[in-house]
Every structure is written in structure tokens, then in C-alpha cells.
Amino acid sequence: MKLVVQVKLLPTPGQASALEATLRACNRAADYASTIAFEQSLTSRNDLQRAVYTDVKATFGLSAQPAVRAVKKVVDAYATLKAQLKTGRLGPAHSKRYRKATTSPIAFRTDAAQPFDDRCLSWQLDARTVSIWTVEGRLKSLRFACSADQLKLLQGHRKGESDLICRGGKWFLIATCDLPNPEVAEPVDWIGVDRGITNLATTSDGTNYQGRGLTRYRRHQACKRAELQAKRTRSATRRLSGRTKREQRHATHVNHRISKEIVAVAQRTGRGIAVEALDGIRDRVRLRRDQRATLSSWPFHQLGQHLAYKAKRAGVAFLEVDAAYTSQQCPRCKHTERANRPTRDHFCCRRCGLAGPADVVAGVNVRDRARSAWVFVTAPAPSP
Structure with missing residues (x-):
């Protein structure tokens, strides 16, 4: 690697x-x-x-x-x-x-x-x-x-x-x-990771990494930029130049910390890590004007990259699974309906009544899909 x-x-x-x-x-x-x-x-x-x-x-x-x-x-x-x-x-x-x-x-x-x-x-x-x-x-x-x-x-x-x-x-x-590629250990199970904006990452174990602090930091930086831009002085311009990429570096640090903790748990328990394949998500959704900056600054792709290379370096299996309806599907009876998620934070199955935090349920669905997908990934090819 x-x-x-x-x-x-x-x-x-x-x-x-x-x-x-x-x-x-x-x-x-x-x-x-x-x-x-x-x-x-x-x-x-x-x-x-x-x-x-x-x-x-x-x-x-x-x-x-x-x-x-x-x-x-x-x-x-x-x-x-x-x-x-x-x-x-x-x-x-x-x-x-x-x-x-x-x-x-x-x-x-x-x-x-x-x-x-x-x-x-x-x-x-x-x-x-x-x-x-x-x-x-x-x-x-x-x-x-x-x-x-x-x-x-x-x-x-x-x-x-x-x-x-x-x-x-x-x-x-x-x-x-x-570096030489470390041998990837056969996982005994999987940790499903659901990535989001309000909660940057939520695992199937129930561990939640909130994005509230990062959002607050972004708003603070945006206010500071607006104040300096309004002054229109040479000193303000120098200060703006000095703040370049400060927000990006902070988001990168947060993603490093989250991915390091998740990989450490997976390595200690002998499990693999599964995430949703979110490629092209920004092109698939239509947002209000006030939501566009939030989505464009969402560092989900970088978090996935950090998880992938840290897992590979630690010899932990890593897998991307289909992201369709992970937040609307019941992990127990598999009933899928938009009404299963009445609010952003809560999940309640309309068929069997299973309820819980929506992001944790999504992480469990990601874990279950990884269990099924890994069987096909590791299955031997059919002989000719």
C-alpha cells in the first residue's frame, strides 16, 4: 500500500x-x-x-x-x-x-x-x-x-x-x-458505519460521533470571514490570507480522530468495517439554497478514505455496501417504507414496531448487508 x-x-x-x-x-x-x-x-x-x-x-x-x-x-x-x-x-x-x-x-x-x-x-x-x-x-x-x-x-x-x-x-x-500490504484477517463480524451531516458517523454498536461541534466551528469561521471581508483593509486581507484552509484542516483532524477510533475498535474485536457507497450523492439530491453550503462542506468522502486506508494498514477488512434505503428499512422484518422514519432522529417500523435511533438502525442495516456481501466476495470462483 x-x-x-x-x-x-x-x-x-x-x-x-x-x-x-x-x-x-x-x-x-x-x-x-x-x-x-x-x-x-x-x-x-x-x-x-x-x-x-x-x-x-x-x-x-x-x-x-x-x-x-x-x-x-x-x-x-x-x-x-x-x-x-x-x-x-x-x-x-x-x-x-x-x-x-x-x-x-x-x-x-x-x-x-x-x-x-x-x-x-x-x-x-x-x-x-x-x-x-x-x-x-x-x-x-x-x-x-x-x-x-x-x-x-x-x-x-x-x-x-x-x-x-x-x-x-x-x-x-x-x-x-x-509499504507491504498487511494480511487482512477474516472478520468474525462487521461494524456498520452510517455517515451523515448531523451525526458525522454512527456505528452499529451505538457509538455516535456528532457533527454539532464541526458545524459550530464552520459557522464561527464563516462569521469571521464575513467580518474581515466587510472591512476591506490591507490588514483584513492579510488576516484572511492567514486563515486560508484553517476550516479544512480542522475537518480533516476530526475525520482522522473518528476513523482512528473506529479502526481501533474493529482491530481489537476482530471485526471488519462496512460503510455505505455514497458516490454521486451530491448529484442525486436537490436542496434548498440555505442547505447547499452544508452539503457541499460535508466531509463524508474524506472520512471514507481515512477509514479505508487505516483499516488496510491495520489488516482490518473494509467493505462498501449499497446505500439504498438503509435509513428506511427495518433490520428485523425488512419492511421498507419512508414512514418508518417519522423524524430525522427516530425510526419506528410500521409493521413490527421496532424502534430506535435512526442512525443506529442505518448502521445495523449496513452491517447486515456487509455480512451478506462478504460471502460473495470471499466465495471461490466456479471451476470451468
Whole structure:
């Protein structure tokens, strides 16, 4: 399994200036290569490299390997765009978003991330420094900061490219670590997890992780942003810039904490984890205007990703099941009706009278579906 490790660089002002100039040069080169790829319909890495390699080196001041990385970044970007168009993620062919994506070359921000391989970047992990190529020469003994766990991952499992990024005036390196896949234990049972907005996660055991604190935090941040935006001063603008992504980082921390606790319980009890497959839920529902911000900021997908990779790392089985009617179906008699859920918080079966918290009932239904689905997942294939 692959994990990414993000370390913070600690450059001097001169080193930061060289890193900034390097990102600008690499992304200008990528813009140039993207224009050539779009105009000449070049999708092959070798074809595009033959067309732009000499110009990229001469015009933008890149050495051989950074020029190759810039070309590869462009090819990967067009491959991603092609996949998004094929799967319909940019809408139908007549939509404005689709036309905008297909009628102009892909553009790269001046501070977009740039990949570096081991020829351009070397790690001195004992000294906690890196040596990195820049347009102003190679920077040696560039210090970085990370935790002891991150350093252990880098020492034992770092592999492949590392991305240089600038975020809010701070510099980071994101390295890929390739860990061996742990053996997934056969689950003795399942923990069903129902994800929601009012309650971020509710398990079939009855454990409830409320979203009230996160909602309150989002409202506080929205009020602060509105106050600063209303002032229209340079100081307010600086403060707004300093608050960038603070809300997102807080939501990520909450999801990490929830997923860590659920995986720990599953590992201790020998059970697997099952969640609903909620892909495309934002496209399937129609909301009032005052509800749209709440749904768009609902971090359910990230919580599912955290559960999946933490479970895989711990050797815990993880499964996604059909989400249809999990909150309206009675787990005892299987009667399904909208009236079974008279309010958001309560469930009461109209046939057998089973009653309880609606989110817990949904978690139990997810658990029951995982029990049935796991039989088909682990069943041996029929012999020819």
C-alpha cells in the first residue's frame, strides 16, 4: 500500500527565493509544453518530449531531468483530463464545463507542485536535510522538519518521486512511501458505519460521533470571514490570507480522530468495517439554497478514505455496501417504507414496531448487508 509523507522545509530567505524561481520556471515550461500538446494533439510522452525538449531547456533554464519531469507532468495532466471526460465527471459534451476543458490547453499555476525524482532530489535523513536542484544551482543542506513516525516511514519505505509545493508561503515536500500490504484477517463480524451531516458517523454498536461541534466551528469561521471581508483593509486581507484552509484542516483532524477510533475498535474485536457507497450523492439530491453550503462542506468522502486506508494498514477488512434505503428499512422484518422514519432522529417500523435511533438502525442495516456481501466476495470462483 502507498502512503504519502509531508515534511515541512525550513529554507533561508535566499533558499526560498531559489525554490520560488524554480517553481515558476517549471510551470512556465509546463504551460509551453501543454500548448504544443494541445495544438499538435500529442498524447505520447515520447512524442511530446521530442517536440519540446530542446526549447524547454533553452528557453526556461531547466536542466535535462527537470525538463523531462515537466513534460511528464503535462502528459499526466492530459491523461487525467481524458479519464474525467470518459467517466462524465465534467458533465455532458454540451455543458459549459466540458467545452471549457476541451477547447483550450491545460494551464498550470505559477506555484503548482513540481515532481522531483532521485536525480534532482536526494535525502539525508540522519541530518534531516535534502539536496535539491534549482534554477539557481543545487541547494545543499536544506533543512526539513517531520515527526519521528514520518522519519521512520521515509527511512524504510520511501520510493519514487517527491513533490515540491508552496502553500501559504510555506514550503513542503510530499514523498511517496510504498509499504507491504498487511494480511487482512477474516472478520468474525462487521461494524456498520452510517455517515451523515448531523451525526458525522454512527456505528452499529451505538457509538455516535456528532457533527454539532464541526458545524459550530464552520459557522464561527464563516462569521469571521464575513467580518474581515466587510472591512476591506490591507490588514483584513492579510488576516484572511492567514486563515486560508484553517476550516479544512480542522475537518480533516476530526475525520482522522473518528476513523482512528473506529479502526481501533474493529482491530481489537476482530471485526471488519462496512460503510455505505455514497458516490454521486451530491448529484442525486436537490436542496434548498440555505442547505447547499452544508452539503457541499460535508466531509463524508474524506472520512471514507481515512477509514479505508487505516483499516488496510491495520489488516482490518473494509467493505462498501449499497446505500439504498438503509435509513428506511427495518433490520428485523425488512419492511421498507419512508414512514418508518417519522423524524430525522427516530425510526419506528410500521409493521413490527421496532424502534430506535435512526442512525443506529442505518448502521445495523449496513452491517447486515456487509455480512451478506462478504460471502460473495470471499466465495471461490466456479471451476470451468
